[in-house]
Amino acid sequence: MLKAMSTRRRTRTRDLLLIAGDHDDLLAMQHTLDLLPVCAYGQVFIEAGPEDEIVPVTAPSRMTVTWLRRGDVAGAALGAAISGWAGEWLPEPDAPERNCVVRVGAVASTRIEIAPELRELVDELHVLPDLTRL
Numbered sequence: 001m002l003k004a005m006s007t008r009r010r011t012r013t014r015d016l017l018l019i020a021g022d023h024d025d026l027l028a029m030q031h032t033l034d035l036l037p038v039c040a041y042g043q044v045f046i047e048a049g050p051e052d053e054i055v056p057v058t059a060p061s062r063m064t065v066t067w068l069r070r071g072d073v074a075g076a077a078l079g080a081a082i083s084g085w086a087g088e089w090l091p092e093p094d095a096p097e098r099n100c101v102v103r104v105g106a107v108a109s110t111r112i113e114i115a116p117e118l119r120e121l122v123d124e125l126h127v128l129p130d131l132t133r134l
Contacts (some may be wrong), residue, residue, distance in 0.1 A: 016089060017042030017063065018102045020082055021128065022074070023053040025105025028128040032103055033059045043085055047078040047108065075111025082112065090121045099123045106130035 017040055021029050026046065033044070040060040047068045048054050057065045068077040082104075090100055100122040104114065109127045119125055 015041065015099045015101055018045070018082070018085055018089075018100070019043070019063075019104075019128075020045040020078055020102070020108060021105025022046070022078065022108040022111065023048040024107040025128060025130075026055070026057075027131040028105055029103075030057060031131065032128060033057065033063065036060050036063070043089075045078055045081045045085070047075065075108060078108055079112040082118070083115070086115075086118050086121065090118075102126070103128055 017036070019029055019032060019042070023046060029044065029046065036059075038060050039062065041062045042064075044057065044059055044063055044065040045068055046057070046065070047070050049070045054067050059065050066081070068081055071077055082102075101124045102118070102122045103126045104112070105128050107130065114125070
């Protein structure tokens with residue numbers, strides 16, 4: 001006997017990830033990406049200087065990797081990208097349907113100022129370890 005399918009949609013919490021860093025954070029960023037489940041969803045921003053710093057990065061298929069060219073001021077392009085992403089993707093404070101997790105590289109975190117508004121809107125904000133010093 002067949003049962004009628006429910007028309008009620010299941011409420012799911014979806015994690016939205018932002019991983020951002022400088023080329024010098026690449027080892028920690030790749031390690032973090034390697035640990036993500038295949039269903040991970042979000043954005044990766046990596047700021048780099050010369051073109052030879054841009055290398056292939058392996059990420060889950062629903063994580064978009066964007067390389068940013070460093071201008072005269074280190075961290076400026078990355079800071080602008082994070083601000084733009086936050087304005088577009090972060091939910092209103094009373095929207096419970098999505099958890100937002102932001103991971104910023106150790107080198108990048110010293111070059112950009114993480115706005116207080118961003119800290120208030122995300123569920124988790126982490127600074128990745130500097131794996132180049134191990």
